[in-house]
Amino acid sequence: MEREDSKLSRRDFIKATGAGVAGAAVLGSLGPLAGKAMAQVSPPKLSVEKGAELKVLRWSPFVGSDKEMWEKNTAKWEQATGCKVTTEYLSWEDVRPKAAMEASVGAGHDIVLGWHDDPFLYPDKLLDVTDIADYLGKKYGGWEDVCVKYGVYPKTGRWIDIPMGGPGQAICYRKSWVNEVGYDVMPVQMDKFIDCCKKLKAKGHPVGFALGHAVGDGNNWAHGFLWAFGGKTVNKDGSPAINSKETRMALEAMKDLYDNAMIPGCASWLDPHNNKAFLAEEISVTNNGISIYYAAKEKFPKVAEDTYHQYPPQGPVGKPTELHLMDPAFIFKHTRFPNAAKHYLMFMLEADQCGPWINAMRGYVTPSLKAYRNLPVWTEDPKHTVYRDCMKNMLWNGYEGPIGPASAAVMAEYVVVDLFANHCARGMSADKAIDIAEKAIVKAYKVKVKKAG
Amino acid sequence: MAGTASEVAAVQVGIRGRLSRALENPTVLGLLFVAPAELVLLIFLAYPFILGLWLGFTDTVVGREGSFVGLENYQELLEDSAFRLTVFNTFLYTVVAVLLKAVLGIGLAVVLNRDFKAKGLVRAIVLLPWIVPTALSAICFWWLYDSTFSGISWVLMRLGLIDNMINFLGDPWNARFSLIAANVWRGIPFFTIGLLAGLQTISPELYEAADLDGASSWSKFRKITLPLITPLLAVVTAFSTIWTFADFQLIWIITKGGPAGATHVFGTLSFQRAMAGGHFGEGAAISNFMLPILVVCVLISFKYLRRDD
Numbered sequence: 001m002e003r004e005d006s007k008l009s010r011r012d013f014i015k016a017t018g019a020g021v022a023g024a025a026v027l028g029s030l031g032p033l034a035g036k037a038m039a040q041v042s043p044p045k046l047s048v049e050k051g052a053e054l055k056v057l058r059w060s061p062f063v064g065s066d067k068e069m070w071e072k073n074t075a076k077w078e079q080a081t082g083c084k085v086t087t088e089y090l091s092w093e094d095v096r097p098k099a100a101m102e103a104s105v106g107a108g109h110d111i112v113l114g115w116h117d118d119p120f121l122y123p124d125k126l127l128d129v130t131d132i133a134d135y136l137g138k139k140y141g142g143w144e145d146v147c148v149k150y151g152v153y154p155k156t157g158r159w160i161d162i163p164m165g166g167p168g169q170a171i172c173y174r175k176s177w178v179n180e181v182g183y184d185v186m187p188v189q190m191d192k193f194i195d196c197c198k199k200l201k202a203k204g205h206p207v208g209f210a211l212g213h214a215v216g217d218g219n220n221w222a223h224g225f226l227w228a229f230g231g232k233t234v235n236k237d238g239s240p241a242i243n244s245k246e247t248r249m250a251l252e253a254m255k256d257l258y259d260n261a262m263i264p265g266c267a268s269w270l271d272p273h274n275n276k277a278f279l280a281e282e283i284s285v286t287n288n289g290i291s292i293y294y295a296a297k298e299k300f301p302k303v304a305e306d307t308y309h310q311y312p313p314q315g316p317v318g319k320p321t322e323l324h325l326m327d328p329a330f331i332f333k334h335t336r337f338p339n340a341a342k343h344y345l346m347f348m349l350e351a352d353q354c355g356p357w358i359n360a361m362r363g364y365v366t367p368s369l370k371a372y373r374n375l376p377v378w379t380e381d382p383k384h385t386v387y388r389d390c391m392k393n394m395l396w397n398g399y400e401g402p403i404g405p406a407s408a409a410v411m412a413e414y415v416v417v418d419l420f421a422n423h424c425a426r427g428m429s430a431d432k433a434i435d436i437a438e439k440a441i442v443k444a445y446k447v448k449v450k451k452a453g
Numbered sequence: 454m455a456g457t458a459s460e461v462a463a464v465q466v467g468i469r470g471r472l473s474r475a476l477e478n479p480t481v482l483g484l485l486f487v488a489p490a491e492l493v494l495l496i497f498l499a500y501p502f503i504l505g506l507w508l509g510f511t512d513t514v515v516g517r518e519g520s521f522v523g524l525e526n527y528q529e530l531l532e533d534s535a536f537r538l539t540v541f542n543t544f545l546y547t548v549v550a551v552l553l554k555a556v557l558g559i560g561l562a563v564v565l566n567r568d569f570k571a572k573g574l575v576r577a578i579v580l581l582p583w584i585v586p587t588a589l590s591a592i593c594f595w596w597l598y599d600s601t602f603s604g605i606s607w608v609l610m611r612l613g614l615i616d617n618m619i620n621f622l623g624d625p626w627n628a629r630f631s632l633i634a635a636n637v638w639r640g641i642p643f644f645t646i647g648l649l650a651g652l653q654t655i656s657p658e659l660y661e662a663a664d665l666d667g668a669s670s671w672s673k674f675r676k677i678t679l680p681l682i683t684p685l686l687a688v689v690t691a692f693s694t695i696w697t698f699a700d701f702q703l704i705w706i707i708t709k710g711g712p713a714g715a716t717h718v719f720g721t722l723s724f725q726r727a728m729a730g731g732h733f734g735e736g737a738a739i740s741n742f743m744l745p746i747l748v749v750c751v752l753i754s755f756k757y758l759r760r761d762d
Binding site (some may be wrong): 022023079096100103104121122126127211212213255263264265266267268269270273276280282388405408409412414417418421422425426436440443 | 496514515516517529533534535599600601602616617620621622623624628651680708710711712713714715725726728729730731732
């Protein structure tokens with residue numbers, strides 16, 4: 001019986017999405033998770049507005065095949081619906097201000113693929129997408145936990161965006177050098193991780209982690225490191241929590257790394273620095289997306305061969321405390337084509353489109369739906385596998401407080417990055433560095449509280 | 454009926470007459486001629502300027518209407534250590550960079566004012582740093598200051614002068630002076646070319662007379678050159694101060710205000726808080742802090758420009 005259900009749903013799915021043989025292959029790759037989920041759900045009825053013309057704003061692809069597949073999928077949707085989509089690509093750091101401006105003036109693009117807390121800065125300007133989120137979640141084995149946090153607006157319990165996934169980060173390291181200092185693989189346990197890094201530097205292979213205003217690498221590294229020791233900027237209710245012994249432990253550990261393991265200059269690093277230093281074999285370990293590996297494969301095969309990936313270090317809290325970029329897609333209420341916009345996003349996350357898209361990105365973006373953990377891209381090269389779990393292991397920006405303007409402001413202000421940089425690079429005492437960070441956090445969350453009140 | 458028609462005609466003639474008389478008035482005609490330009494200025498300069506001023510007095514955050522909060526943003530900023538550091542950075546950056554640009558600019562202008570072979574070509578080359586787009590020169594400096602690949606460090610290491618790469622941007626003071634050096638490199642041509650134009654208007658007879666009196670080069674510079682180019686120097690300095698004080702691109706590309714806010718200036722902090730952080734009100738307030746300084750600079754340049762007239 002169960003087998004029959006599975007067959008039936010698969011047929012239905014192929015029919016519903018206009019899929020062919022390729023679609024069936026993708027679906028098959030999702031394994032039992034997809035089949036089980038699909039038997040229970042049918043898509044929401046969305047009558048796409050005739051002749052709709054959607055304007056989409058999204059970040060410039062990190063890899064060429066992303067754009068190619070995204071546009072191919074978009075063309076499929078255009079063909080299926082007779083509608084038109086114009087996609088504008090913008091450098092990923094510039095999407096937020098542009099989307100914010102559009103939210104303020106109530107005009108511009110219909111759909112935005114933004115970053116982190118963007119939808120929570122103007123939740124009342126966004127279309128409710130609960131119907132497609134529920135459908136996709138049920139169909140594809142559920143959303144990763146952090147994606148629910150990033151998708152549902154707590155005040156209303158409704159979905160205000162569709163998390164598309166996120167460019168994940170892992171520890172990239174040179175295996176032969178790590179072996180030289182007595183470790184088989186890069187350790188995950190924090191004390192061993194630091195020990196390994198120090199030994200690497202002693203052998204002439206320092207490590208490098210951005211403590212400058214690097215939007216992605218700096219923020220991800222600093223937040224994950226703080227959380228690993230149990231430190232956090234705020235409590236669940238948004239009250240400041242940075243002044244803690246856990247934060248002091250994290251500062252002490254980072255200072256140890258900075259002084260005894262890192263290459264000089266990390267306090268000035270922006271996002272591209274660690275890529276360049278790793279490829280130039282100046283550093284042995286860093287945190288990054290899979291881009292380093294692919295750049296090495298193309299230009300420095302010897303480096304690529306020796307490059308391996310590991311989960312970010314886990315501290316005394318004993319569980320993953322990772323931060324990655326999150327990519328929520330949201331639809332502005334000012335759109336003239338709400339159904340078309342929702343249908344488009346839903347279509348893009350269906351297995352026929354999303355599977356090939358994620359596969360084509362070769363691990364650059366980790367998807368938000370659990371079923372896509374089974375895509376071949378994550379196992380065809382064992383070096384990809386760590387990136388598969390980025391969303392699963394991710395906490396949210398502003399953990400463990402609410403996502404919103406305050407958490408966005410704290411990240412935009414590099415409060416956590418500067419906390420470490422002040423202590424490590426500027427020689428500031430832990431107390432002073434924490435005091436500065438706490439004042440910034442109080443200020444940011446006070447604004448939020450006032451707005452909510 | 455006929456009477457009514459003639460009354461209408463009389464009124465029309467009256468209007469036409471008044472219009473014609475008004476157009477003959479040079480004040481009215483002048484105002485009409487400048488009206489299109491004024492309108493453009495009003496829409497694209499005055500409106501954003503006034504909006505920026507207003508936002509500074511509100512708690513506007515992205516996507517939400519703000520309400521008037523008076524001086525709250527300004528009070529909070531004065532208590533904010535990151536802002537106080539930014540004030541220090543901005544003044545340090547401006548004062549040191551403008552001073553260096555002025556001294557080096559004058560020196561270069563005096564040298565280029567002399568007669569030598571291919572002086573036209575050399576003068577054109579001197580302008581290059583000014584012509585190159587800021588973003589491009591910022592990226593060049595970003596590479597030159599790179600902690601791993603710095604060309605400067607590499608050369609010094611090859612010459613045996615240093616053992617390790619210089620931490621140009623990772624140390625707060627190194628980062629500040631590295632940015633000042635980049636700004637000076639970009640800004641010298643403006644001083645040089647501006648002052649060169651002034652130097653060429655000084656009559657050679659004055660120098661000849663000074664030579665006859667046995668004046669030294671330094672005396673000639675101090676007693677003739679400097680007094681005569683002072684009005685121009687004041688204007689050039691005022692303009693340079695405005696641009697340096699409001700700098701954004703160079704710093705944003707090279708350090709984004711890091712490390713730990715050590716190189717934030719008003720422009721970068723304002724952008725960070727308003728655009729990345731979504732707090733338009735506070736971002737505008739930071740920008741508004743620049744206003745009094747810039748107004749003083751504008752008044753100085755106005756004063757000397759008028760004296761020139």
